[in-house]
Amino acid sequence: MHDFRKLLVWQLARELGADVYKLCRGRPRDELVVTSQLRRAAFAIATSIAEGCGKSSRPEVIRYLDISAGSAAETEHHLVTWLDIGGIDGRKCDELLARVASIRRMLYALIRNLPE
Numbered sequence: 001m002h003d004f005r006k007l008l009v010w011q012l013a014r015e016l017g018a019d020v021y022k023l024c025r026g027r028p029r030d031e032l033v034v035t036s037q038l039r040r041a042a043f044a045i046a047t048s049i050a051e052g053c054g055k056s057s058r059p060e061v062i063r064y065l066d067i068s069a070g071s072a073a074e075t076e077h078h079l080v081t082w083l084d085i086g087g088i089d090g091r092k093c094d095e096l097l098a099r100v101a102s103i104r105r106m107l108y109a110l111i112r113n114l115p116e
Contacts, residue, residue, distance in 0.1 A: 004053035009106040013046035013068070016099050020075070023088070023096075031087045038078035044071035045103060058114060065111050072104045 004010045020042035024035035045068050052064025076097055083093045 002053045004050040007049065007053070007110075009103060009110060010046055010049045010053075012099070012106070013049060013072075013103050016075075016096070016103065017043040017046055020096070023092070027087065031082070031085065034078055034082045034085065034087065038075065038082060041071050041074040041078055044068070045075065045100075049107075058116065061114060062111055065107050065114075069104050069107045069111075072100050072107065076100050 017039075021039050024039050027035050048064045048068035048071060052061045052068070055061050055064060079088065079093050079096055079100070082088045083090060
């Protein structure tokens, strides 16, 4: 389909995953359940985009882009949960949530505009 490295949505998702990873590094042990799941979900956004771009049929590409959007929703959930338990500052959480929402919108636009 595409060289995923040229897709802006993949680039932004990759940056988000790296930023989330750095933010979670060194957190207290009692936050491990949330931060571990958050890191996994954030990394899965870019991973699924890359995997989908390697598929040969349009339905398969769409399936992986949809999985990526699901990982973005999961990332949002874990960020809100982390905020609820006091593990992340509200402003930082809002900034990350806005980035995730932007990535989701880009994914849905990519799905809608995928050539036949």
